[in-house]
Amino acid sequence: MKKMKNRLRRCGTLHGMQRQFGPGGRSRIRSGCAALVFGMAGLAAGAQSNRVVAVRDRLQPLAAGAVTIGGYLGNKMDLCINNRIVLQPAAPFLRIFKTKNLDPGGYWGEFIGKWATAAALACRYQSNPALTGKANTAMQELIHAPAENGYISTYNASDAFKVWDIWIQKYVLLGLIAQYDEAGDLQYLRAAQRSADYLLSKTGPGKMSLEEYGPPFHKGGVNFSILEPIVLLYQRTGDKRYLKYAEYIVASWSKPGKYAPKGVRLIENAEAGLPLVQYEVHHAYALMSNFEGLCELYRATGNKRYLDACIKFAEAVEKYELMITGTVCNHEMWYNGALAQTGVLEQPNETCATVTWMKLCYQLLRLTGNPRWADAMERSLYNGLLGAMMPRGEWWAYHSQLNGQRMPSRVQGCDISCCVSSGPRGLLITPEWMAMKMPNDALAVNLYSAGKITHQLKNGASVQLTEATTYPAGGNIRFTVQTQRPVTFPLQLRIPDWSKKTKLTVNGKPVTAAPGGYVTLHRVWEQGDRIELELDMRGRIVHAPSGTDQAVVRGPVVLAMDSRLVPEQDTAIWLIGGARKFEPFPGNPKYRSLDPAHDFDSQKEDVYIDLRPVDVPDKNIWMAFEVPFTDRPIFHIHREKRILMCDYASAGNQWSETNLYRVWLPQPMYMGNMYARNTWKLLGYGMKAPMKVPAYITEALKDK
Numbered sequence: 069m070k071k072m073k074n075r076l077r078r079c080g081t082l083h084g085m086q087r088q089f090g091p092g093g094r095s096r097i098r099s100g101c102a103a104l105v106f107g108m109a110g111l112a113a114g115a116q117s118n119r120v121v122a123v124r125d126r127l128q129p130l131a132a133g134a135v136t137i138g139g140y141l142g143n144k145m146d147l148c149i150n151n152r153i154v155l156q157p158a159a160p161f162l163r164i165f166k167t168k169n170l171d172p173g174g175y176w177g178e179f180i181g182k183w184a185t186a187a188a189l190a191c192r193y194q195s196n197p198a199l200t201g202k203a204n205t206a207m208q209e210l211i212h213a214p215a216e217n218g219y220i221s222t223y224n225a226s227d228a229f230k231v232w233d234i235w236i237q238k239y240v241l242l243g244l245i246a247q248y249d250e251a252g253d254l255q256y257l258r259a260a261q262r263s264a265d266y267l268l269s270k271t272g273p274g275k276m277s278l279e280e281y282g283p284p285f286h287k288g289g290v291n292f293s294i295l296e297p298i299v300l301l302y303q304r305t306g307d308k309r310y311l312k313y314a315e316y317i318v319a320s321w322s323k324p325g326k327y328a329p330k331g332v333r334l335i336e337n338a339e340a341g342l343p344l345v346q347y348e349v350h351h352a353y354a355l356m357s358n359f360e361g362l363c364e365l366y367r368a369t370g371n372k373r374y375l376d377a378c379i380k381f382a383e384a385v386e387k388y389e390l391m392i393t394g395t396v397c398n399h400e401m402w403y404n405g406a407l408a409q410t411g412v413l414e415q416p417n418e419t420c421a422t423v424t425w426m427k428l429c430y431q432l433l434r435l436t437g438n439p440r441w442a443d444a445m446e447r448s449l450y451n452g453l454l455g456a457m458m459p460r461g462e463w464w465a466y467h468s469q470l471n472g473q474r475m476p477s478r479v480q481g482c483d484i485s486c487c488v489s490s491g492p493r494g495l496l497i498t499p500e501w502m503a504m505k506m507p508n509d510a511l512a513v514n515l516y517s518a519g520k521i522t523h524q525l526k527n528g529a530s531v532q533l534t535e536a537t538t539y540p541a542g543g544n545i546r547f548t549v550q551t552q553r554p555v556t557f558p559l560q561l562r563i564p565d566w567s568k569k570t571k572l573t574v575n576g577k578p579v580t581a582a583p584g585g586y587v588t589l590h591r592v593w594e595q596g597d598r599i600e601l602e603l604d605m606r607g608r609i610v611h612a613p614s615g616t617d618q619a620v621v622r623g624p625v626v627l628a629m630d631s632r633l634v635p636e637q638d639t640a641i642w643l644i645g646g647a648r649k650f651e652p653f654p655g656n657p658k659y660r661s662l663d664p665a666h667d668f669d670s671q672k673e674d675v676y677i678d679l680r681p682v683d684v685p686d687k688n689i690w691m692a693f694e695v696p697f698t699d700r701p702i703f704h705i706h707r708e709k710r711i712l713m714c715d716y717a718s719a720g721n722q723w724s725e726t727n728l729y730r731v732w733l734p735q736p737m738y739m740g741n742m743y744a745r746n747t748w749k750l751l752g753y754g755m756k757a758p759m760k761v762p763a764y765i766t767e768a769l770k771d772k
């Protein structure tokens with residue numbers, strides 16, 4: 069409590085905030101207008117205490133440290149924190165803010181902000197004094213770097229706002245705000261305000277347009293994404309100038325701009341359900357960032373049109389672009405990925421885009437309370453995101469193939485790249501959405517993992533849920549309640565849309581659990597209460613939106629063939645799904661045939677497939693299964709072939725030219741050349757050899 073009071077003091081004090089916004093805060097929220105929301109708990113990132121908002125989130129993150137994650141996922145989190153965030157030197161990121169000799173074409177200034185937001189998330193998850201100290205030192209250096217008019221930039225004053233400057237400014241502000249939220253130190257907020265104020269003094273209505281000098285190809289999309297931190301500043305200060313500027317940005321989308329004669333029309337396009345390739349802003353990561361900002365503006369204003377547009381936008385991403393691994397884009401651009409994903413793409417699935425998609429889903433989960441967005445995040449987490457992280461967490465992929473090989477990201481500047489700095493921001497939000505609370509004291513569990521959840525009720529009572537599971541390797545999840553006295557609160561368990569047959573019991577008594585929503589257990593909880601959940605982990609055959617390719621999934625996990633488990637061979641194979649069985653060949657029972665023949669037209673629904681878990685010698689492969697296929701050497705002789713497939717995130721995780729993998733399986737698939745080779749040549753611009761992890765990282769890891 070003393071610590072919390074100190075935090076409040078540093079934040080400018082409750083009285084100071086009341087003076088600034090007047091006494092009407094509490095009453096105004098009832099009328100739905102912007103209001104100041106106070107609370108003692110959770111001043112840290114993501115919480116809504118001390119924020120000027122018009123709508124409360126339906127789902128809010130728990131207090132710092134309330135979620136402990138064990139098992140496979142917890143190990144991945146630890147590796148990411150220790151081998152990437154802690155290990156990353158901040159000096160190269162800061163140097164360019166001091167020397168300002170960076171070519172204006174460079175966007176390396178984004179790295180410090182991305183690192184600082186990841187560090188804040190890491191410290192919120194688990195107290196880490198060394199990392200807290202490192203982040204504080206770095207941010208102190210940042211705010212004391214030479215900054216004319218308070219504007220913190222890698223650019224000289226004469227180059228202000230040119231090319232990537234405003235994109236960089238976004239991450240400067242996000243990093244400072246994240247550190248303010250985490251450390252409660254007001255000087256970070258003030259530094260962010262000074263820097264933003266300079267931008268506001270030079271751009272906006274009657275001044276230079278925001279996109280004036282932005283990269284022309286992006287048609288303003290890059291610069292518009294400053295929306296998010298501008299709204300975050302409004303939420304933390306109540307200063308209406310920020311709100312006005314945010315509304316100016318959004319209004320400018322519908323007006324003729326320097327690079328888009330009819331405007332970029334983001335809201336109108338979303339409302340019309342337009343395919344993403346038809347947007348003026350082609351860059352996936354940049355465009356999704358604009359909608360992240362729009363989510364914040366909805367939170368600040370309560371303008372429902374903004375939320376509806378964000379939902380429609382995300383639905384269009386799912387419909388037109390999302391690949392089976394929960395990833396998007398090719399060459400960083402919208403690409404009709406849902407249809408194109410079965411081919412060998414040149415530069416698919418930028419990690420920055422995966423992370424931004426997850427962050428957008430996280431916004432929608434908070435704002436709507438609809439667990440469909442947690443379904444989407446889980447798919448990205450266990451496939452695209454973890455597949456892009458190297459096994460020791462020290463580095464990330466820039467692009468991730470669905471057919472080919474994995475390759476470490478190239479270095480862009482400051483010994484790092486956009487994607488290496490983005491990846492941790494996607495992984496480290498996991499504790500924020502794994503379990504969340506509702507204004508009515510409900511606890512919603514969105515993601516299952518071995519570990520512990522501490523839920524603090526408004527009446528001061530605290531309850532712990534310990535969770536024993538190997539999910540998603542296994543489908544059984546057991547919660548045990550620990551509480552000093554009986555407590556009443558609704559416990560909401562997310563039942564994923566794919567779990568069509570779920571078993572749920574509370575202290576042995578069955579409860580109905582329908583897929584695609586929460587099941588709510590409203591009762592008095594007592595010490596030792598047990599909840600047993602069994603999700604439907606049957607294998608499923610998924611049909612590609614295009615053509616006749618199929619893929620195999622199990623729970624949230626996409627399976628892949630990997631050259632360590634399945635060598636190329638001269639045969640063609642078909643998946644055996646559903647009720648299809650071998651039958652004796654008429655007139656010659658010595659042979660068997662598989663009937664009926666594949667009927668692609670009727671296979672629009674997922675079909676179940678019999679998967680058998682197996683142990684494989686390579687310990688870097690998390691999960692492997694025998695999958696039933698058939699080959700047909702002679703037209704009437706059909707044989708079953710059980711072929712190993714592993715989880716997509718493990719596939720190709722030797723990160724070498726010889727470790728190849730593929731997800732989509734044509735029907736039939738000729739196995740003689742089933743893996744795309746040398747895809748690294750597509751990933752780099754004229755590279756002579758596949759990328760390697762930079763030496764400073766491998767050297768640092770040697771000491772571990």
Ligand SMILES: [Zn+2]
Pocket residue numbers: 418419420421466485486487488490
């Ligand atoms: Zn990137």
